[in-house]
Amino acid sequence: MSFEPKIVGFLCNWCSYTGADLAGTSRIQYPPNLRVVRVMCSARIEPTFVLRALAGGADGVLICGCHPGDCHYSEGNYKAMRRFPLLKRLLKDHGVDNDRVRLEWVSASEGQRFADIVTDMTERVRALGPLRIKSDLQTDLVER
Amino acid sequence: MARVGVFIGQYHSDSRIVFDALASYAANLRAVEKVRLLGLRPKVDVKALADEIRRERLDRIVLAGDSPGYFKPAFTRAFELAGGDPSEVRLASFREHGAGLADATERAKAILACAVHGVPYPLVAVPRPTTVHPATLVIGGGVAGIQASLEIADAGKKVYLVERSGTIGGHMAMFDKTFPTLDCAACILTPKMVAVHDHEMIELLTNSEVTRVTGSPGAFKVQVLRRARRVDEASCVACNACTEICPISVWSEFDANLTHRKAIYIPFPQAVPSAYLVDPAACTWVQSGGTKCGACAKKCPKGCINLDEQDRSVEIEVGNIVLATGYEMLDAHRVEQYGYGKYPNVLTSIEFERMTNASGPTGGKIVTKTKELNRRLKVEEWVANPQGPPPRSVAIIHCVGSRDPKYNAYCSRVCCMYSLKFAHLVREKLPDAACYEFYIDMRAFGKGYEEFMERIKAEGAHVVRGRTAQVVEVDGQLVVKGEDIVQDRLVQHPADLVILAVGVVPAQGTVELAKALGVPRDADGFFSELNYNGDPTYTERGGIYVAGMCQAPKDIPDTVAQASAVGAGVLRSISTGHGMGNLDSLTLSEIEERAARSQAAER
Amino acid sequence: MAIRVNPKLIDELATYGAADVQNCYHCGNCSAVCAHSDDTFVFPRKPMRLLQMGLEKRIEASLDPWLCYYCGQCSTQCPRGAEPGETMMSLRRWLTSRYDFTGISRLFYVSWKAEVGALVLVAVLTCVGFLTYGFLNGNIAHYDGPTAFLPSSVVHVFDWVMAVALSLLLLINAGRMWWFTTVKNPRIRPRLASYLKALYLLPLQFLTQKEYARCESRRPWAIHLSLMLSYVTMLILIMFFLKQIQEGPAIAWPFHAFGYVATAGLLFGVIHAMRGRIARKEPHLKHSHESDWIFLVMLLVVTLTGVVQHVLHRSGLELAANIAYVVHLSLVVPMLMLEVPFGKWSHLAYRPLAAFLAAIHRDALVSQRTSTANGEPGSTSRALAAA
């Protein structure tokens, strides 16, 4: 049996979650590897969420927010945009491939785009294989 | 004082106005210097008219008639040539302001007087405020009625919602997807239906009809016939035991006669109120006068069935009445060339809606009908069986009974879009099936509609510009004949399933209701609004409003907007008493006096 | 190359009877219900379109109007009241005036007064001519014999002269029809073989009007055919057996029997048509152009005067018979002279010719289509094959 990665998605309520819903109402198919956690805004996503997910067995994390300029809360996505590179660097230092963590902009009308992103990400993470440092991370980072 | 010339001419011929009387009335108005009757669709000689204007030294022209705007440019031109101020060409439009009714001539005089004074008629013809009963009657429980009820009740005002059938929801409850977003109709509607049911300010009267309306705007007395449901609405838990035992099955109206229901039934699982009802025309007990059957009453675990319940009449007092009676589909049998009723696989749009509906008779599968034996009646029937063969090709015919004076001269406004939606559903559910759309003009006018059309085309539906002439059967194969105008050829597409995008007509009982309420109807049979542009939800009769399809065909967003709009009038009238009363309650001299006054005020 | 639209043509066609063509919104219903419309000749919608746009050259090159036999299905089913059937009728009138090189046809269609005037003029001339001849060479009291007022031999010669002249005129006009529709039509490259292959259609269509029979209702065809055959019978009798039918007073049954049947046919056909046009119930008889009435009235009075002349002659009232004869001839001659080449009657040539040319066009289009290789094949056959 081929490796089926687990990917946790953090989606903002107004654009990306709606976009994901639209993919559903439009019946656009994508791999079932993504599990979504809804937040009101991408600015709500704390780095620990991502770490927690990776530590908990996720092979990848996808963060989606509104396109720059479209944030329901004016500029929450810019906050996410600024936090993300730092997180990525941190993860890279810990040996987590940058392809495993992604930040994407998906609007409420981009059901197709959402499906494409999920499909692409699933393929990439599948190619990377399971996240081997899971146990290390568990000892290092878990519990705050 | 202005020197006014009055020119009276008709564009359409039918009118109850006595034009000679009108002309002499106009001639007697103080400012009027010149009155001329132009007759029907006059040919205006601009040069001669300009000379006449100059000769008479006119500085205002009043053009009067059913639709005087049709002649206005000629008069504006002439007035300009004569050196006048073109903005002083005023219209006295009889059709716009409702001079087509019993006292047409009097109304026409009032409209004319206002125009002579240079004052818009609606500004003057405002009846005095009255006290208004705070309760409202909403007639019709479709999406329009539901929305209007919620809008009013949410403001804390009492609403009686009268619905003829056993459940609210109307046509929208029968749909699966709605264009252009393809979101599910039930998902939008059922929460609203539940909200109506649960609302403390809404009294839901289903299985009921308005029979008589008396009183005056602000204080109507309404007689409502409450047909016996024969099942206690409050205690029924919709356990389905009665339906299981009922031996009588008849065609299900809710499923557009594609499948059967019992004589005791619930129209659909999410019906509101969620209680069963008895169809007296089918029930053995009722038909036999209480001598036969009665199995359901015995079976009911809660004992909430009373097959002997009688119809009763209740009287309610309301201040405002909202008409939201909706529509029905034109009888497709009338459009003989498409063979509806003759060929089992020629379906109407509403039948197809039910067929594609996930909770419909085929569970959302698109199939061709198959012949099956009805074991009880020992007859063969064509039924939509989910196991039936799927169609290899589907033809969708637009404008069935629309845009043709033989049936409906008007455009039904929703068919183009729902037909495109059908094409999408066909292509989605049966990717191998060919799908043809025959249309005349593709009326994709709303927000996101044009984009939707492009999407459907891209999905591979064949869009043929040309009305279908005929559906015929050739060796057991349905063939749709038409002209493909863009390709400049005749086409004969074989189609296993033909869907007729049937136009809409006013709901049954519209005529009677219009009579009972004194609300005029237009040439197409729909309720007339007070003013096409300015007051699309009010009617000639004060305190009575229109919303949704009963005023003219329209789609769901427009219906919801109208229904909400009605709420504004109702709430305003309850709080202030403004906007009530018949326009007829004003006398001509009152209007003249008011017009003169507001003209003076404007100076 | 773009062709210029002429919005004025529609006004011109109104005088030919196309009153409602502007109402058409091009749903294509008419083309699809028409029994004659097919993949090659799609009408009436297409010609209506050309007419609305005023594309005269295209209409001139079109055979469509001649392939319509006006059953009226299109008009009955038209959702816009655009009267496609009547439009095709008026296009035939317009085309007739176009084919006619003299311009007389156009004059007649545009002005019924001109047509009546011309008829009266020719009638008077004929009358004067025959009276002069009669008084100079015979006795008005004698119908038969050497002193006959109008001997059949003389009339016979006159008939033949007229026939040749009319045929010539008609032939020229028919030639022009061929020229416009087939030679100058850029879309058609006809093959010589097709001409030969389709030749049989000319007599066949002329005598049977088979195409007409394909209309939804066959009654109009039957009536029209009887009228036409009666007329042809009369023509043959007059052209070849004038002597036999003019001799009297005994009745020459082998010839007259045909004459009586033909007369009955003519009277029946004409009266039926007139009653229909008055009742205006059937779609194809709803709209009558002035030229239709003139034609029918002429045909009726010609037949009636012929009957009167015949009855008087056989009753031995020779003087009266001669007068009736002169009246009869004064009506026949203008009718034939003006109606056959310039008027409604010209369709006796155009109809069969159109059927003949249509076959050639069809042939040409098929060969052109196959030569352009793998072009869009006929939709009907393809769709049916796919199923």
Add this chain to the structure above:
Amino acid sequence: MERQRIGVFVCSCGTNIAHHVDVDAVCESVQGMPDVAIASSYRYMCSNPGQEMIARGIQEHQLTRVVIAACSPRMHEKTFRGACKRGGLNPYLCEMANIREQCSWVHSDRLAATEKAKALTSAAIRRVRHHEPLESLTAEMCPNTLVIGGGIAGLTAALELADAAHDVFLVEKTERLGGNLARVDLTAPHLDSARDLLTERITRVRDNPRIKLLLNSELRNLVGYVGNFSATVRTNGASGAHEEKTVDVGNVIVATGYQEFDAGRVTHYGHGKLPNVVTSFEFERMLRTGRIETRDGRLPQYVAIIHCVGSRNKEFHAYCSRVCCMTALKYSHELKSANPSCYVSDIYVDMHAFGKGCEDFYKTTSEVKTLFLMFDKNERPVIRKAAPSDDCDMLIEVNETLSGERIEIPADMVILMVGMEARSDSGEVARLVNISQDRDGWFMESHPKLDPVATTTDGIYIVGTCAAPKDIPDSVAQARAAAARILGKIAKGKIEIDGVFAEVQDERCSGCRMCNELCPYSAIEFNLDTRRSHVIPAACKACGACVAACPSGAIKGRHFTVEQLHAQIEGVLL
């Protein structure tokens, strides 16, 4: 943590969910989870009986938490919260798992979809354990309304509210009322006077003491929240001076309308270059002044009307502008009235005669011998000057679809039916009132069918053509619909504030003030006395930006707490 009794309700949604997700398997899998008291499924959980089932379940099983695995919470969270409330449970103790839009509808592998549904449901169960009962608060509803835009929609909305005896501030950017309609002479399809319609509305607005009319004015700032907005309006004076004033309003109606498409952008129509190519609005002006003439003062013999200028094509706007077709038909009648001997060619794509009385109008236009010529929307007619030998000034070349011919149409005057487009300042307005725009710039409604006049921001309504092109009756209906909604809210007097907002835990706050700057709604205030920040619940929109940013973890995002989200993350990974 205390023991909970969790009820799990799984919806089949007819076959919408059940088709790809084994609903019973989901029920079974969660049955054994800690704290789960019951797990059951039903055909339509959102229906009356479904909701009843939840309410009954809460009572019968003394449930303390509820999980509903069904559609998207965006669809029915409110419904199910209501059901919980009826069952006697705090509505926030309910959590939804989205197993339809994000599971059954997007996965066709039944096994995998069922697995995912199980994970999502178990995540919801884990999350719901940490839920806390939240109470909504109430706030005052200010009865005043701000209406932005003095066109027909704005005027109607203002009147409707003022007639019901509420104060309205009507803000109009220009110096006069009437908007685009004031540029129109007659309206389609009955050729009624636009002027009379506007005069009536404007007179009544001016005469109504409840309406404070602010001409030459613009909204500069809007702070606050539904029921309690504070709007700053700047009025430009005559001499360049301007004054700003701040008004308190409870609701805002945006009726800013549209702007006409700039015909000059379609270069081959030559607008601005060819003298007798005019836009529909320029032609309206001719109609109003009675001078339908070419630039050099001749009566045009041939007039051509070109539809869909800027609308319905790939290059400019994909959408239909909805009113131009009927307006074009109106021009035909008006041209024939002014000059019966002129020829009108109407060059269209599809004739959108859908409104009441419009099909008949189309027919009468045909009857007056308007020549209708159809072209494909992705092609474009080309206008060029005619030769001196022609009897016309211009020739329009186009592929005519109904005849299949390439034709030239003679014209002495060409009228371009310019479409509607979102105003160039619509982005600014959207930002000020915090609403979103679609890709064409039109304001987005909260739901096109459920709620066509409301927006995602409470208390902000959009009416008329600022939301999408529409005609006068539809604009008027929308204006009244928004007024109705506001009247209803005013009638209640108070508004409810959702229980979900952020709160600062005083004991943890270090007073760094980082959050104060971060909040887009200025909902966090700093108390100088206590040196602590605190959140104004009514202004908080619960985005959680401050929660994530607080260095000391002092801010708790209600209903999206760290514990809840962590539990959910763990849950989805099972």
